[in-house]
Amino acid sequence: MAATMLIADDEPHIRMLLEQTLEDLEDEGVTLFVASDGQEALDVIRREVPTVVFLDVMMPKLNGFDVCAAVKGDPALAGVTIVLLTAKGQEVDRQRGVEVGADLYLTKPFDPDELHATAERLLGLA
Amino acid sequence: MTTLDASSAPATAPRLTRLLPRRDAAATIGAFLPLLEGYLVRVEDASGTLVVEEGAAAEGAAGGGAGAAWRADLVAYGATVGTLLVSPAPTETRAGFAVEALRDGLQRMLTAAAGRRELVAETLERYREVNLLYRLGDVLGGTLDPAALPERLLAEALRLIPADGAALVVDPDGDAPGASATAGSLPAGRLLALLESTRTALVDDARPAILAGATPRDATTTIRVWVPLRARERTLGGVLLTRPAAAAIFTAGDEKLLSALATQGAAYLDNARLHQRSLAQARMAQELQLAHDVQARLMPRVMPERPGWRVAASWRPAREVAGDFFDATLNGDDVAVAVGDVADKGMAAALFMALTRSVLRASAAPGRGPGEVVARANALLCADATDGMFVTLAYAVLEPGGAVRYANAGHNPPLLIRADGSVERLGRTGILVGWDPDVEFGEARVELAAGDVLVLYTDGVTEALDARGHEYGEERFERTAVRHRSDGAAGALRALLDDLAAFVGEALPYDDATLLIATYEGPPG
Numbered sequence: 121m122a123a124t125m126l127i128a129d130d131e132p133h134i135r136m137l138l139e140q141t142l143e144d145l146e147d148e149g150v151t152l153f154v155a156s157d158g159q160e161a162l163d164v165i166r167r168e169v170p171t172v173v174f175l176d177v178m179m180p181k182l183n184g185f186d187v188c189a190a191v192k193g194d195p196a197l198a199g200v201t202i203v204l205l206t207a208k209g210q211e212v213d214r215q216r217g218v219e220v221g222a223d224l225y226l227t228k229p230f231d232p233d234e235l236h237a238t239a240e241r242l243l244g245l246a
Numbered sequence: 247m248t249t250l251d252a253s254s255a256p257a258t259a260p261r262l263t264r265l266l267p268r269r270d271a272a273a274t275i276g277a278f279l280p281l282l283e284g285y286l287v288r289v290e291d292a293s294g295t296l297v298v299e300e301g302a303a304a305e306g307a308a309g310g311g312a313g314a315a316w317r318a319d320l321v322a323y324g325a326t327v328g329t330l331l332v333s334p335a336p337t338e339t340r341a342g343f344a345v346e347a348l349r350d351g352l353q354r355m356l357t358a359a360a361g362r363r364e365l366v367a368e369t370l371e372r373y374r375e376v377n378l379l380y381r382l383g384d385v386l387g388g389t390l391d392p393a394a395l396p397e398r399l400l401a402e403a404l405r406l407i408p409a410d411g412a413a414l415v416v417d418p419d420g421d422a423p424g425a426s427a428t429a430g431s432l433p434a435g436r437l438l439a440l441l442e443s444t445r446t447a448l449v450d451d452a453r454p455a456i457l458a459g460a461t462p463r464d465a466t467t468t469i470r471v472w473v474p475l476r477a478r479e480r481t482l483g484g485v486l487l488t489r490p491a492a493a494a495i496f497t498a499g500d501e502k503l504l505s506a507l508a509t510q511g512a513a514y515l516d517n518a519r520l521h522q523r524s525l526a527q528a529r530m531a532q533e534l535q536l537a538h539d540v541q542a543r544l545m546p547r548v549m550p551e552r553p554g555w556r557v558a559a560s561w562r563p564a565r566e567v568a569g570d571f572f573d574a575t576l577n578g579d580d581v582a583v584a585v586g587d588v589a590d591k592g593m594a595a596a597l598f599m600a601l602t603r604s605v606l607r608a609s610a611a612p613g614r615g616p617g618e619v620v621a622r623a624n625a626l627l628c629a630d631a632t633d634g635m636f637v638t639l640a641y642a643v644l645e646p647g648g649a650v651r652y653a654n655a656g657h658n659p660p661l662l663i664r665a666d667g668s669v670e671r672l673g674r675t676g677i678l679v680g681w682d683p684d685v686e687f688g689e690a691r692v693e694l695a696a697g698d699v700l701v702l703y704t705d706g707v708t709e710a711l712d713a714r715g716h717e718y719g720e721e722r723f724e725r726t727a728v729r730h731r732s733d734g735a736a737g738a739l740r741a742l743l744d745d746l747a748a749f750v751g752e753a754l755p756y757d758d759a760t761l762l763i764a765t766y767e768g769p770p771g
Contacts, residue, residue, distance in 0.1 A: 231377035232370045
């Protein structure tokens with residue numbers, strides 16, 4: 121099955137940074153989706169069941185923790201890996217992320233190379 | 247192909263759909279369709295793959311054949327990234343204007359998208375740098391050990407910039423340069439030559455050969471990048487990365503990255519060194535303070551008491567430790583007092599002072615005269631091979647009836663101040679102690695009456711200097727002692743110390759100052 125990936129962030133410029141960092145994975149057959157709020161992210165996840173979700177914490181409608189909790193509480197979405205994007209220095213976010221079952225964390229501003237390597241690894245491309 | 251700065255834009259243009267999403271292209275074309283009725287409008291990417299197709303060719307038109315279509319290149323990053331095709335080729339003016347306007351619109355969208363991508367690429371580069379700084383902070387800031395930093399710094403350099411050989415050279419004092427950390431294989435004989443360079447060097451040994459049109463590389467050439475480690479305007483060393491001749495050359499981007507790393511690394515190295523130095527100084531200060539405390543405890547805090555005699559003393563090291571000492575002990579019915587001055591300063595003098603004080607105590611015994619006590623101490627000190635160290639001593643035995651027997655081994659003559667204010671000096675009875683094991687030490691005797699005062703001191707008192715470099719002097723010392731001869735031992739001591747302090751003012755002492763005063767109040771009963 122072709123791998124799919126979702127980028128969920130309400131800030132357009134962050135979405136552009138994430139998309140441009142990860143766009144070459146499309147050449148490997150990965151389909152890339154984007155969402156600009158938590159509700160849209162959850163809708164895409166339920167519809168597409170992406171392999172990997174890069175999920176911002178602070179988003180309108182549903183925040184990243186709520187989205188993560190909904191995904192991790194749904195057996196149909198058991199294969200979805202969630203990478204929470206938290207602000208550097210916000211360790212409290214990380215603790216909350218543990219509670220809602222996030223698989224990984226990356227801090228913003230993210231290291232593009234680390235982000236890319238993480239995506240490749242989680243998608244089984246590395 | 248146009249060459250672009252790798253830090254701000256890709257070396258090759260991205261594919262069309264990354265610049266012009268299908269739906270945006272379709273919407274733009276859709277806006278022109280009313281003006282292009284009967285035409286098929288297509289956009290293909292650089293490989294000829296259809297990206298979007300809108301409209302429909304009129305019945306009987308020539309279709310999508312190459313000869314029949316109007317074509318325009320869509321350009322970004324100086325390269326053709328796609329093609330706009332309209333078929334059949336418009337012949338009427340209105341449709342001709344429309345396709346030109348459509349082409350311009352799509353091209354503007356592409357140009358704007360390329361500009362955005364460059365900004366994004368620039369931002370991502372800043373993200374890389376910020377993360378590099380964070381990471382360096384974590385990796386290098388985790389230790390203040392200057393010996394551990396080169397390995398960490400080099401590992402970080404290799405993580406960022408793959409290389410075949412690597413060395414980090416730290417040359418703290420310039421006298422023994424050598425690699426502090428190495429990895430992989432390194433060309434011999436390079437490090438010292440490179441150390442002489444304080445500027446970044448990006449060197450490709452093969453470059454002259456390439457310029458001369460010769461074979462680009464052979465087995466003997468290497469490519470390397472050298473970046474100095476500089477902090478506070480000083481070159482601490484540098485980082486060298488090498489690759490074999492056949493490998494890819496280092497880029498200006500590599501050099502920039504390595505320079506950023508070296509700048510941070512040098513600051514951490516410098517800080518670590520300063521920290522080590524400061525630790526060593528703190529350790530030394532603590533040890534000196536401990537030595538001071540131990541030394542201070544060698545001197546009696548409570549003076550021995552015998553009827554008729556009162557003794558008071560003061561010991562003030564010029565630094566943490568001193569070569570001066572005083573002592574006051576009971577010796578049968580007598581009180582034995584001593585003031586000594588080791589002819590040196592610093593820790594060695596302090597240790598010798600401690601040894602002298604102990605040896606002197608061990609040499610004393612009831613009924614043993616001062617000359618014999620000093621002679622025994624001298625023999626013991628000389629036997630311990632004190633390696634050129636010696637001490638001057640004034641040693642006196644105060645007897646209950648007012649008699650004072652003393653030995654003066656090369657020391658400042660103690661003052662005997664009579665109750666009437668006249669002054670006698672208790673001259674030398676021998677040379678200094680620790681010099682010659684066979685020398686003889688004599689002794690002398692004086693009789694004190696009630697109100698007489700005996701003053702033992704070291705030259706740090708009389709030779710103390712004020713801020714202008716003037717000496718306190720024996721005359722002022724004696725005058726002050728005489729003036730306060732009736733104040734009792736403690737009172738006279740306080741008066742002399744106050745006068746000395748008033749004279750010296752804020753000037754830092756350069757020698758230890760020790761003072762011992764014994765007053766005789768008359769026979770007991």
